[in-house]
Amino acid sequence: MTDQPEIVTSLMSVWTASPLLSVALTLGAFIVAQWLFVRFKRPLWMPPVMIAALLLAAVVALTGLGFERYEQGARWLTVLLGPATVALGIPLYQQMHHIRALWRPILVTLPLAATLAAAYALGIAWLMGATPEVLASLAPKSVTAPIAMGITEELGGSVSLTLGGLLITGVLASLFVDWCTRWLKITDDRVVGFALGLNGHAIGTARAFEISHTAGAFASLGMGLTGVFTALFLPLAFLLF
Amino acid sequence: MVMLRGFLVLVVFFLLGEAVRVFAGMPVSGGVLGMVMATVTLMVRGRVSTELATASQGLISILVLLITPGVVGVFFIADQFSGHWATVLVALVIGTLLSVFTTLLLMKKMAALGKEGGSHDRSA
Known part of the structure; x- marks a missing residue:
């Protein structure tokens, strides 16, 4: 981009001096992605976050803004992930009566299933000779993004690789839950929702809310509990190995 | 103002969580930690304020917006992990x-057991 007129270059430097250009681009992509998602009849394999990320990547690469500069400005948004993680505790409290009603199956399933959600993928990646950095990035693959990013940072993985893994996992979980419930003849929305949230975090939860309100409530529950359980035990488990 | 007061509570719990992490040296x-503390606090109080x-509803509804910048990074680290994509995908x-x-099999079995267990309790 060396042959840009001087006025454009100076405008770019004024715009990128504050984080607001990155914030505007991210907000714009988010809104356009929501619109496109509805327009294309909510495809399971293409959630809004994927559309928004594709749009932003194209803009960042084509305008010569560059990922480094974009990311620096976008920190104004990502810093909110901390309080947003705390915010997940409020619906968790509001659904406490659901946990009480089904505490036995939840108590037995959650630790085992949440551990396996990480262990299956880690085992396969380890057998295929993945580096410690890749393993640390894959470990929180079924955990909701703000929590997963914290876990990856603690374990020394790559946050971007984790987010890529999360995205793929969320989309796959929505598809696989659909197939498996048909195959296992499961019709209980509570079970379907819980499995969606536990395996597919926020993307699975969004899918569950399309099935029914009960499925959605249990998906948030599965997502929240898996997040807390994995965040507490995974770093400890990694310390042991 | 209502929104701001609630936001302040969330930020304070986050800062408290960071404090616990540093002082207790926890890898979380x-x-x-702030989320766990907030949930426990609400359970003790027994109610959640409207603010x-x-x-929290406001922040949760824009979660996708907040994680998008990180996801964009995926497209710019492709080279760094070029040898690993097959492993990651498989x-x-x-x-x-x-x-x-x-998960589905476990929940199905356990939910069925739970129902039987419940009826046993009542008949006993």
Whole structure:
């Protein structure tokens, strides 16, 4: 981009001096992605976050803004992930009566299933000779993004690789839950929702809310509990190995 | 103002979580510790204020917006992990299929047992 007129270059430097250009681009992509998602009849394999990320990547690469500069400005948004993680505790409290009603199956399933959600993928990646950095990035693959990013940072993985893994996992979980419930003849929305949230975090939860309100409530529950359980035990488990 | 008060509570819990992380030397992020503390506090109080519920709903509804910048990074680290993408994909596809299947099977078995257990309790 060396042959840009001087006025454009100076405008770019004024715009990128504050984080607001990155914030505007991210907000714009988010809104356009929501619109496109509805327009294309909510495809399971293409959630809004994927559309928004594709749009932003194209803009960042084509305008010569560059990922480094974009990311620096976008920190104004990502810093909110901390309080947003705390915010997940409020619906968790509001659904406490659901946990009480089904505490036995939840108590037995959650630790085992949440551990396996990480262990299956880690085992396969380890057998295929993945580096410690890749393993640390894959470990929180079924955990909701703000929590997963914290876990990856603690374990020394790559946050971007984790987010890529999360995205793929969320989309796959929505598809696989659909197939498996048909195959296992499961019709209980509570079970379907819980499995969606536990395996597919926020993307699975969004899918569950399309099935029914009960499925959605249990998906948030599965997502929240898996997040807390994995965040507490995974770093400890990694310390042991 | 209502939204701001709730937001302040969330930020304070986050900062408290960071404090616990540093002082206790725990390998868990401050956000998660703050979330656990917030949930426990609400359970002890037995109710949640409207301002806190409104602020948390607002933040949760824009979660996708907040994680988008990180996801954009995926397209710019492709080279760095170029030798690993096959591993990552196989691990994610097979791993997720197995874990979805296990979760559904476990929940189905346990929910059925729970119902039987319940009726036993009543008849006993």
